[in-house]
Amino acid sequence: MKTVYGPVPSWRLGKSLGIDVISVQKICSFDCVYCQLGKKDEKTVKRARFVKVERIKKDLSEALDALKGSDVDIITFSGMGEPTLASNLGEAVEVVRGITDLPLAILTNSSLLHLEEVRSTLKKIDKVVAKLDAPNAEIFQSINRPHTSLSIDRIITGIKELRKAYEGEFELQMMFITENKRNAEDLASLAVEIDPDRVELNTPLRGCPVKPLSTDELRGITRIFEQKGLDTVSVYEARKPEVKSVNYGETSKRRPE
Numbered sequence: 001m002k003t004v005y006g007p008v009p010s011w012r013l014g015k016s017l018g019i020d021v022i023s024v025q026k027i028c029s030f031d032c033v034y035c036q037l038g039k040k041d042e043k044t045v046k047r048a049r050f051v052k053v054e055r056i057k058k059d060l061s062e063a064l065d066a067l068k069g070s071d072v073d074i075i076t077f078s079g080m081g082e083p084t085l086a087s088n089l090g091e092a093v094e095v096v097r098g099i100t101d102l103p104l105a106i107l108t109n110s111s112l113l114h115l116e117e118v119r120s121t122l123k124k125i126d127k128v129v130a131k132l133d134a135p136n137a138e139i140f141q142s143i144n145r146p147h148t149s150l151s152i153d154r155i156i157t158g159i160k161e162l163r164k165a166y167e168g169e170f171e172l173q174m175m176f177i178t179e180n181k182r183n184a185e186d187l188a189s190l191a192v193e194i195d196p197d198r199v200e201l202n203t204p205l206r207g208c209p210v211k212p213l214s215t216d217e218l219r220g221i222t223r224i225f226e227q228k229g230l231d232t233v234s235v236y237e238a239r240k241p242e243v244k245s246v247n248y249g250e251t252s253k254r255r256p257e
């Protein structure tokens with residue numbers, strides 16, 4: 001299996017070439033009810049090397065060669081689970097920097113941001129998109145179904161710590177579904193405390209068992225965030241770029257239609 005996929009047309013990142021530092025199968029500290037990679041009861045918070053950086057180097061060089069002449073806006077660490085679980089993420093960042101001048105982003109579920117070593121690796125990345133779906137333990141358990149060692153309070157503290165020390169572009173991503181739509185006010189207040197550059201307001205539109213909120217519902221939530229002075233982008237309103245993937249099979253495993 002290749003470690004590089006896409007580019008994918010991302011409403012949040014533009015034309016995004018993905019790097020999967022997990023690969024092969026879903027490995028995550030959460031098992032979100034809306035996860036498009038499917039349900040997996042076994043969760044982990046143990047950091048490990050899942051793929052060798054030499055493989056990333058080879059796959060990325062090949063993908064960039066194949067893409068010559070096509071547009072890529074950004075390289076994004078994401079894929080089959082939580083990328084900060086990869087203990088060689090920092091090495092992977094250095095390898096990618098050695099190959100391309102494209103900006104780097106990461107999509108993280110924020111579960112390991114309480115770890116200093118994770119925060120210091122993320123500081124080397126140009127854009128961090130950090131997940132926060134729950135303002136309290138009850139919603140956290142029902143939506144994100146986390147590893148037993150994780151607490152939402154510690155995650156929120158970790159997000160704040162990173163935000164304070166981080167000099168790149170920092171965004172929060174929030175997935176809204178029926179379970180947390182009444183918590184929009186609390187989540188918006190937390191976002192004000194965190195002070196991100198932007199809040200991405202999402203609802204699951206890609207294949208998963210959870211019903212998305214309607215455009216009106218998400219518009220109402222967007223208003224709550226905007227009234228608090230937050231800059232927002234919503235999945236229903238954002239435009240997706242057109243892109244052609246270099247390896248459709250690898251892309252569809254990570255981004256099922």
Ligand code: SF4
Nearest residue numbers: 028030031032035109
């Ligand atoms: S954090 Fe992402 S990969 Fe992990 S379970 Fe949730 S949606 Fe799936």
